[in-house]
Amino acid sequence: MSKRTSAKYKLDRRMGENIWGRPKSPVNRREYGPGQHGQRRKSKLSDFGLQLRAKQKLKGYYGDVTEKQFRRAYGEAAKMKGDTSQNLIGILEQRLDMIVYRAKFAPTIFAARQIVNHGHILVNGEKCNIPSRRIKVGEVIGLSKKAQEMALVIEAQGLAERDIPDYVVPDGTDKVTFNRIPTLDEVPYPVKMEPNLVVEFYSR
Template identity: 85%
Template structure:
């Protein structure tokens, strides 16, 4: 499992956007960049800079995904039929940690990663601790018996700031079914994501 070496909210400050839609984000107070010259740093951004920023934002949103994993995801999306940017979003949303997050089993994507890696999640009745595992349509994801009582899980289920999307069908508080691979407009991102720019970045 990759480890995040910098504070999560540094990414928010650097991008100037509350990418996870969390109420504690520092961007809610200060929209300018970090550092002594953060308020003045408004230079013209090149096409490469715009594409890089779009990639950093999308990659950052999915938590601790490494550059190697993210690029492998893009490579696979490019090989698939159809729109590469839509394929990329579909592959990222099929990750087990992301489905756990969408199901409101965890308050943040980082907590979802932790719950999976600690063995609290079952896929079709089998314990799985691999956060990057790809789930398929029809897969049932359930919470382990210990996890149902965890404060983290109970906090997540009471969060008013997020709703469970249509492509994840809940069955009670501890079980969901992955109904379909979503398209970009179905994914409830708190900020605008531009996977088309990510595709341009990698296909240069």
């Protein structure tokens, strides 16, 4: 199993936002933070606090990736031509587990990581169990025969709460092609993400 299960909803409450847009999120019922001090009046965040919060929210959305992986992604984005915040989003959207989630092969990013880890995902017809693998434009991501019959996958494909974005092109129900690297405004985030603040955090 992924390292974050029910605790993922604690992240929603800490941020005060339904980060993944899930109907079961506790934020839909109570917007204050978790714990006995969750309802106390919130103090105004400093610039550092805003930057840290933006980083935590973005990291959390992508399945709570490790700090090492996230910092490496930022480092690569900073070396690329163009806007660093846009580059960072492009790199994160190229992760195999995220494309599996975008393709609606899994109901959550955590479930997407799990089915990749268990060897149920094919990249260009070959099994791949590395969730952080960077997918290139034009590569085909598919479900194994066993995965096509899994209740988890069938449930995900029937979800009405999110659509497959334009940069992930379906071919039937069992495979998709990664069509292009998206820009920030193309990514279907349920809440506002601020990668520019993440760049400010790391460039201090």
